[in-house]
Amino acid sequence: MYSEKVMDHFTSPRNVGEIENADGIGEVGNAKCGDIMKIYLKIEDDIIKDVKFKTFGCGAAVATSSIATEMIKGKTVEEALKLTNKAVVEALDGLPPQKIHCSVLAEEAVKAAIEDYKKKHNKQ
Amino acid sequence: MNKRIYLDHSATTRVKPEVLEEMLPVFTDYYGNPSSIHSFGREAKKLVDQARTRVAKALGALPEEIFFTAGGSESDNWVLRGVSYANKNRGNHIITTAIEHHAVLHTCEQLEKEGFEVTYLPVDNYGMICLEDLKAAITDKTILISIMYANNEIGTIQPIEEIGKIARERNIYFHTDAVQAVGNVKIDVKAQNIDMLSLSAHKFYGPKGVGALYIRKGTRIVNLITGGGQERGKRAGTENVPGIVGLGKAIELATEDIDSYNEKLLKLRTKLINGVMERIPYTRLNGHPEKRLPGNANFSFEFIEGESLLLNLDMKGIAASSGSACTSGSLDPSHVLLAIGLPHEIAHGSLRLTLGDENTEEDIDYVLEVLPEIVQRLRDMSPLYEKVKGGK
Numbered sequence: 001m002y003s004e005k006v007m008d009h010f011t012s013p014r015n016v017g018e019i020e021n022a023d024g025i026g027e028v029g030n031a032k033c034g035d036i037m038k039i040y041l042k043i044e045d046d047i048i049k050d051v052k053f054k055t056f057g058c059g060a061a062v063a064t065s066s067i068a069t070e071m072i073k074g075k076t077v078e079e080a081l082k083l084t085n086k087a088v089v090e091a092l093d094g095l096p097p098q099k100i101h102c103s104v105l106a107e108e109a110v111k112a113a114i115e116d117y118k119k120k121h122n123k124q
Numbered sequence: 125m126n127k128r129i130y131l132d133h134s135a136t137t138r139v140k141p142e143v144l145e146e147m148l149p150v151f152t153d154y155y156g157n158p159s160s161i162h163s164f165g166r167e168a169k170k171l172v173d174q175a176r177t178r179v180a181k182a183l184g185a186l187p188e189e190i191f192f193t194a195g196g197s198e199s200d201n202w203v204l205r206g207v208s209y210a211n212k213n214r215g216n217h218i219i220t221t222a223i224e225h226h227a228v229l230h231t232c233e234q235l236e237k238e239g240f241e242v243t244y245l246p247v248d249n250y251g252m253i254c255l256e257d258l259k260a261a262i263t264d265k266t267i268l269i270s271i272m273y274a275n276n277e278i279g280t281i282q283p284i285e286e287i288g289k290i291a292r293e294r295n296i297y298f299h300t301d302a303v304q305a306v307g308n309v310k311i312d313v314k315a316q317n318i319d320m321l322s323l324s325a326h327k328f329y330g331p332k333g334v335g336a337l338y339i340r341k342g343t344r345i346v347n348l349i350t351g352g353g354q355e356r357g358k359r360a361g362t363e364n365v366p367g368i369v370g371l372g373k374a375i376e377l378a379t380e381d382i383d384s385y386n387e388k389l390l391k392l393r394t395k396l397i398n399g400v401m402e403r404i405p406y407t408r409l410n411g412h413p414e415k416r417l418p419g420n421a422n423f424s425f426e427f428i429e430g431e432s433l434l435l436n437l438d439m440k441g442i443a444a445s446s447g448s449a450c451t452s453g454s455l456d457p458s459h460v461l462l463a464i465g466l467p468h469e470i471a472h473g474s475l476r477l478t479l480g481d482e483n484t485e486e487d488i489d490y491v492l493e494v495l496p497e498i499v500q501r502l503r504d505m506s507p508l509y510e511k512v513k514g515g516k
Contacts (some may be wrong), residue, residue, distance in 0.1 A: 034472040054510060055505060058432055058468075061432075
């Protein structure tokens, strides 16, 4: 049901954890629906220096969080904002149709974390 | 993958060698159509009749009260539609429970669209119905009470004999979906006042795609599958003779061995449940502590999600199932876990382990070794667990 890429990110997720004094934190989803993603950002000079995540959810939820953190690490904030759920799905070599919402959550989590960063740093 | 441990016996079971042995010659030697008049047909007919007698014996029924079907879902559909349509001059009310299998629930929903009224009895935290609720739900329009014998997810066994008594006193038909119960629980349809009972061969080491419906003599029920005159004119379609033979042998073995089988499973299950509860904090056992199927263990592990758990267990060779939404293809977790009052997030973290014939103490040791690590790994990744840790 899952691609090798998904299983790889599920079994060895990249960037799991928390960042103390993160510059931005985004949490999306809810426990009722079975998925919560929380993304922590460390940002210096508008560049994402570090990113960590914690996820409560299915295999696809873990894998999309993991790959999304990889895709934005080292990028500028503006570049990271361009991350789409479609790009996440493609990077994972596809997701089953009923799991596409996980990629949407990953995109939303990244955006929520950047939003939080901008708010905290008066960037908007 | 080296080690593989099957702990999903409520989903299906392997066919026992003795069952397969009786089935094989039916495919190649006794392949006649039981409706045919020639010797080939008569041989096949004899085998079907023998199987019918075996099923009847296992249930305490008469052979002429046993009808073969394609499985549990067909049997359930047949009862609900067949009894409702045949008795609509008497009333239009059906009583069932909130935790039935979808074969019952979805059929009831269809019947509601056709003008029937359905009461879905609630259950307590253990998954048990309340007999007073049942009595209170009965009206003069009630024509059928359909309550499962034992639940497929949490294993809770209902007070079938008492339900049967209530139904009989009020002259209402009583059907029980016993798909999970046969082979695990002693059944006597006469003593328990059961009018109809659904069963499925693949749940007790028989083949898939074959089941039966016991219909007490004199029950008013119309046909679901129409066509030829098979099964004394009540269920059309050429008989699945190899399947029926397998069903007959499997139910015979299952009922003969029921005491030793129960004892074996209970021992393993106790070890499993105690071991899990001791080793893994923030865990609850779902279902009734005693009145449950001998092979059923159902846990909720807080802060994690069931599908992730199943994938991790599968990588370690352990086959299990979960009531999480992600395994059901919808956004809602299992209706059974919600009906016993679990909050959504706890229901998402459920794990069902169902034991069977080939499981050993070593299997349980292995689960107890592997499961705590997996749960901890997923918790360490979970933002929900973080909050709890922070608060402690």
